[in-house]
Amino acid sequence: MTQSASPGAEAPPVMELRNVSKTFGEVRSLAGVDFQVNPREIVGLLGDNGAGKSTLIKVVMGFYSPDSGGEIYFHGMRVHDWSVARARSLGIETVYQERALCEKQPIWRNMFMGRELRNRFGLLDVAAMRNECSRLMSEHMGFTSAAVHPDNVVATMSGGEKQGVAITRALHFEAELVILDEPTMGLSLSETKKTLDFVRSIKAAGKSAIFIDHNIFNIYPVVDRLYVLDRGKVAGVFNRADITMDQLIERLYHVARTGSMELPS
Amino acid sequence: MTEEAAAVRTGGHKAAPPSLLTRYGSQMGIVGVGFAMWLAFVIAAPRVFTDVDIYLAFAETTPLFGIVALSLTFVVITGEIDLSFPSVMALGTAIFCLVTYYGGAPWWLGLIAAGLTGVACGLLNGFLVASLNIPSLVITIGTQFLFRGLELVLMNGTGVPLLVDKYPQMHTLLREPLFGVPVQTLWMIGILIVEWLLLNRTRFGAHVFLVGDNQTSARLMGVNAGRVKIKAFVLVGVTAVFCGLLSSIYGYYFWPSTGDGSLLNTIASVFLGGTSVFGGTGSVIGTFVAAFIIGAINAGIVSAGVNAFYTQLAFGLVIVVSVVLQTLIDRRIRRQSLTGK
Numbered sequence: 367m368t369q370s371a372s373p374g375a376e377a378p379p380v381m382e383l384r385n386v387s388k389t390f391g392e393v394r395s396l397a398g399v400d401f402q403v404n405p406r407e408i409v410g411l412l413g414d415n416g417a418g419k420s421t422l423i424k425v426v427m428g429f430y431s432p433d434s435g436g437e438i439y440f441h442g443m444r445v446h447d448w449s450v451a452r453a454r455s456l457g458i459e460t461v462y463q464e465r466a467l468c469e470k471q472p473i474w475r476n477m478f479m480g481r482e483l484r485n486r487f488g489l490l491d492v493a494a495m496r497n498e499c500s501r502l503m504s505e506h507m508g509f510t511s512a513a514v515h516p517d518n519v520v521a522t523m524s525g526g527e528k529q530g531v532a533i534t535r536a537l538h539f540e541a542e543l544v545i546l547d548e549p550t551m552g553l554s555l556s557e558t559k560k561t562l563d564f565v566r567s568i569k570a571a572g573k574s575a576i577f578i579d580h581n582i583f584n585i586y587p588v589v590d591r592l593y594v595l596d597r598g599k600v601a602g603v604f605n606r607a608d609i610t611m612d613q614l615i616e617r618l619y620h621v622a623r624t625g626s627m628e629l630p631s
Numbered sequence: 632m633t634e635e636a637a638a639v640r641t642g643g644h645k646a647a648p649p650s651l652l653t654r655y656g657s658q659m660g661i662v663g664v665g666f667a668m669w670l671a672f673v674i675a676a677p678r679v680f681t682d683v684d685i686y687l688a689f690a691e692t693t694p695l696f697g698i699v700a701l702s703l704t705f706v707v708i709t710g711e712i713d714l715s716f717p718s719v720m721a722l723g724t725a726i727f728c729l730v731t732y733y734g735g736a737p738w739w740l741g742l743i744a745a746g747l748t749g750v751a752c753g754l755l756n757g758f759l760v761a762s763l764n765i766p767s768l769v770i771t772i773g774t775q776f777l778f779r780g781l782e783l784v785l786m787n788g789t790g791v792p793l794l795v796d797k798y799p800q801m802h803t804l805l806r807e808p809l810f811g812v813p814v815q816t817l818w819m820i821g822i823l824i825v826e827w828l829l830l831n832r833t834r835f836g837a838h839v840f841l842v843g844d845n846q847t848s849a850r851l852m853g854v855n856a857g858r859v860k861i862k863a864f865v866l867v868g869v870t871a872v873f874c875g876l877l878s879s880i881y882g883y884y885f886w887p888s889t890g891d892g893s894l895l896n897t898i899a900s901v902f903l904g905g906t907s908v909f910g911g912t913g914s915v916i917g918t919f920v921a922a923f924i925i926g927a928i929n930a931g932i933v934s935a936g937v938n939a940f941y942t943q944l945a946f947g948l949v950i951v952v953s954v955v956l957q958t959l960i961d962r963r964i965r966r967q968s969l970t971g972k
Contacts, residue, residue: 427851429850429851449853450850450851450852450853451853451855453853454852454853460851462851464847464848464851465848466845466847466848466851466852467845467848468840468841468844468845468848468849468911469844469845470844470911470912471840471841471844471911475837475840475841478837479841479848479849479852479854480838480841480849480852480853480854481852481853482834482837484834488833489828489832489833490831490832490833490834490836490837492831492832
């Protein structure tokens, strides 16, 4: 059926993009990108501002559809009508850079956004959402302060707390593939450490993740494989085992200057 | 389950809910304003306002615009506005008259045709706003003239008598008091309950809040923002037709100008009711209470012996003051958001 699902080989990638391009008017954000995430794998995505990282994950998530010619595979199956609702129903959750919260709404509404719980009459089960939200907040977000209640509106929370809501939301739905877009931005040291621990816990739970960050020191220790994007193209793919952090940094500098990953001999 | 809940409660998680004032402040404010105004009217015109007749009059006339205000609340929460509903009131009622009075069809067929007219008007508004991304403030002024024009052409500018002899069922449903209670208010209470459930206990209602608060976030989380808005406009269309029929049966006559003059009361009810002009927050209960306050202003000003021209002044003032207050509150929330506290 597909090349990736070759018989006898290990399981097909959870998610695969082939020859994906995305153009906005005159601007080409992605140009012929091939990208895959394997089961139980944490894939890092590095690149400068405007390299196409956020566009790439919005294609993975179904928010943007790729230009014609691009193909999306989920567990080796070609998918055509890819949308956010479809992606989420198949177990892909994202912690967006812009957090994707509705700030005037209470925490519980944000936690269950687009996935509201319903009772057997088809009506919203508000009590269950409040209770579950309260439980998640104390278990996963470690909220003990008297200031945070499921009915509090998000606008009253700090940046780290808001990020906590966004991460807990992704975690709650037992996603098979979690995408984290610059999750450590604006976080304190201890909050950053917590976030990185969370990324590791995804792999321990047998799930996959895509981890996007500016900061190579955050990305390198937790990922299995690394994609480097530059001006909408994949400039290089590395297994962490094959490259040291110093070598990687050297190559990244080289990319920034020349647009090519290959070091001159 | 209960053990777990108890653990949550005792396990260092002592978060207090936000105070009642924060959560219901605007609703309590409206009730306070309403009460103060009632006192003022009682002092200004004690004979009128201690008599039950004036309250029966409110209860008959307020729902004629209050019911559509309940639905308009949904559209305003999504961050849009619909100014075309007065014309939809007329167009839907005109279709009812064409089908039953001129076409000779039974009353229920007329009701179905009128309801479908409301759906069609809402779909058109919703399509223009949500699918073509045209600002609703502008395009619904356009459709207001479009629907009114269509109605005037269809009826050739003439009215239709809606007497009890010809429409007994319609009068039973929409005009005769039930156990002495004005049926218009019973309809409004019924529709309030249905729409409260729709807004607060369905996914559609949850998405109405999300789309109005932050459309991009809602879409990133898989909410179909366009469809949510279209549904809200359809809701206004259908209830506008209902209000058109209700007010025409109330006056025993369909005037081609039906709906004219309901724009100001309706919008004032929504904004006075605490629904934010910026979208994302609002309440149908607030709109319900505010509609009766607006209805009382109308009757109060007239019976207090003040020139009726002052009613328009009062409604204008209500809209301006409540929107200004919302702006100030919204700014405060944004400042809180920046500082984190």
